Amino acid sequence: MAQRRRRRPWRIALVLLVTLGLTIAAVNVVQSLVRLPSPPLVQRCLATDGSTSVALDPEQAAYAALISAIATERGLPARAVTIGLATAMQESRLANLDYGDRDSLGLFQQRPSQGWGTVEQVTDPVHATNAFYDALVRVPDYERLEVTVAAQEVQRSGFPDAYAQHEQLARLFASALTGHSPASVVCRLAEPDPATTAALPAMLSTRLARDLPSVSMVAAEADQLLGVEALVPDGGADSRDRLAWAVAQWAVATAHETGVSEVVVAGQRWVRSEGARAAWAPLPEGAVGADDPAGTVRVR
Template sequence: MPQRRRGRPWRAALVVLVTLGLTIGAVNVVQTLLRTPTSPLVQRCIATDGQESVALDPEQAAHAALISAIATERGLPARAVTIGLATAMQESRLANLDYGDRDSLGLFQQRPSQGWGTVEQVTDPVYATNAFYDALVRVPDYENLEITVAAQEVQRSGFPDAYAQHEQLARLFASSLTGHSPAALVCRLAEPDAATTAALPATLTTRVARDLPSVVMVASGTDHLLSVQALTPDGGADSPDLLAWAVAQWAVATAHETGVGEVVVAGQHWVRADGGRAAWAPLPDGAVGVDDPVGTVRLR
């Protein structure tokens, strides 16, 4: 009679214990993953020409938007914006610095001792930008000069060739912020906090009055309508739709500060809540804003 094999109950118990351990381990892994916070959104503003893309952080983009808006208000060409952005990138990385070489200060590192203005003036981005353009437009044929040459005529830098490294970034942001490249600038932004949202009407009013004083803003419920008609120069050198795209992409580039959640223009919209996949897209049929008049930008 064959002897009965022993130990099977122990092997069965071992299988149960191993299976139980694996199950508990899997549950722990899932719980750990659920407790682990997702990586924070990297906030960036991106300009593209369809082939290449360049990026700025939201603070830099807001300063770029101001530099472009002032040029638009003055009726200056996109080339002036490209020169201004390349210069500010080299001088300050598009930050309103309160320090610099010797007494250099602000976006363009202008020196009070060299006649650029007082400390308070050169650290005011609006004053500094206008002072830069005042000097640029006195440079003969600046529109046709290389970036390095035009910028050096204004800045008198010890490193004149350094401006060239920012030409691509400056050109793509200038093209979008002046409206020449529609739907070419988007920002990937986190949702604004409650205080920023509550202050949106006041903040937006102040920012439009500072950057684009010729733009007419009218509140319509929770929306804010911007009309660019007053920006059109005598005879209409720039069309209302081009200027509307300039204002719309200015609004995207400043949304981090103002709290704007949606920008609507020419039947398209940028939505802040899209986060990581931020892009311009057509408005759905029948949506509010799809039939807005040419030259109108709707902000929400």
């Protein structure tokens, strides 16, 4: 019988060293992966109906909030907001443009030469939105028309069918921002800088005065309480609840500009610091705002 060769000690040591090296390398790779920084937050605002979500960037969402707020102040229906948002998306991608075809300018690409106002007026989002609604309400039975037909009656565009492609996005944001779909607009934003946080009351007051002048605001310790009673002449409870949600979701959609970090309404809360996980959720038991009366929105 042949004698079994003895395994040389240096070979065993080499195998152990190689195994140890591979193990250390694997551990280092895992640790490096764990230490990788989180990807930057993609800031956006979402509107959903439970099965479908659509998104705008924060600047677009703020203009959508303005277009909806002006309709609310004027007592216009959500359908008018849908038509307005679809039109502004097609004309400017919801941006206050200082250029356009020929002399077209602003959110709705209105032309001073066609009687929409001066250059300064059509590039003022409030004037431009009111001018759009002034024309829309003169369209007979506009609420029953297809969005693209109603928009074309106002705009007289060279691409009359183009508005239809934005109808779903416009409808979801309009339903949320008018309060018909509670807890359906969520913005996922980075934390505001300290200067913006410190200026919150002034920024919020300025934006309210522009968008929703009928909404009252009072300071309550660290919070700003927004009341919708002035918007509800009949005092109906259902209207107060709906308008409170309209104001609350307006506050979320404009938070990128105002610095709002938290919104509380009807026992629900949106918290900005949750970033990519931000969503409307029930208030914890005993939390401040849980017993607020109907028609109150708490902002901080």
